Amino acid sequence: MLASSVSSQSGAAIASLAFPAMGPVGVVAVRQWVAAVLLLAAGRPRLAAFTAAQWRPVLGLAVVFAAMNLALYSAIDRIGLGLAVTLEFLGPLTVALAGSRRRLHLGCAVVAAAAVVVLVRPEPSTDYLGIALALLAAVCWGCYILLNRTVGERLPGAQGSAAAALVSGALYLPIGLAALLHHRPTPGAVGCALAAGVLSSAVPFLSDLLALRRVPAHFFGVFMSVSPVAAALIGLVALGQHLPPVSWLAVLAIVAANTVAVGTESHPRGHRSRTVAKHDGPTGPGGR
Structure with missing residues (x-):
């Protein structure tokens, strides 16, 4: 589980x-193509056999998947890895709290909202567009979780995720090619984009599959709350992106709110937490 989280955030840092x-668009395009190739090999979807009822959530998942990664990477480019991933994490937190009437969950929502206010507090240097992009990624992640659940109910194995990755990769063909022709990437940049695709798709996909065979799915969902902290630490060590102390406290508050919310959800035995998703494949979107 730790390898999955560190690999995902390291991939974003390398990207x-x-x-x-290459620009965020070019990097995301390469990453989407890598994800499509990997998931097609793993899921082997029988596209011709899909019904209209199966295609609808798959297409929705593909659009959300494409938008989520572009919004996140564009946010990382503007406001840094730690802050972008922390704000994006509001997506699964909102899904976990949606519909709950428990006072504990209401408290989690208040804590998370207060932490967001601290993170985005107006300053002369505040990048509001970067914050908006990170929040858009959060909305996409929440939609991804709900759509992924529907896809998982209608299609066996990783077929739905693989089909969504294929469609998402196809959507990026004209956009990505135009971006790459405009930016003229260097071999080193292409290597970073490919590495990001592997680290944020292949490694987490395999790690999650292995981890979910050994630990309860609910515990897995709680553990994934370390992702914003991992992102902030990797951003600090690898990219020199410093967060002020008050922002670190806000990051930890959002992590704590998510941990409590997920840890106190009621799950049927053996049912996987809906907030886990964030990798390519059956355990979440490769957007991480």
Whole structure:
């Protein structure tokens, strides 16, 4: 589980190194194509056999998947890895709290909202567009979780995720090619984008599958709350992106709110937490 989280955030950090040469759009396009190839090999979807009822959530998942990754990487380019991933984490937190009437969950929502206010507090240097992009990624992640659940109910194995990755990769063909022709990427930048695709798709996909065979799915969902902390630490060590102390406290508050919310959800035995998703494949979107 730790390898999954660190790999995902390391992939995002490496991807950011290619932004100057390729731009976020070019990097995301390469990453989507890598994800499509990997998931097609793993899921082997029988596309011709899909019904209209199966295609609808798959297409919705593909659009959300594409928008989520572009919004997140664009946010990382503007406001840094730690802050972008923390704000994006509001997506699964909202899904976990939606519809709950428990006072504990209401308290979690209040804590998370207060932490967000601290993180986005107006300052002369505040990048509001970057914050908006991170929040858009959060909305997409929440939609992804709900759509992924529907896809999982209607299609066996990883077929739905693989089909969504294929469609998402196809959507990026004209956009990605135009971006790459405009930016003229260097070999090093392409290597970073490919590495990001592997680290944020293949490694988490395999790690999650292995982890979910050994630990309860609910515990897995709680553990994934470390992702914003991992992102902030990797951003600090690898990219030199410093968060002020008050922002660190806000990050930890959002992590704590998510941990409590997920840890106190009622789950049928053996049912996987809906807030887990964030990788390519059956355990979440590769957007991480």
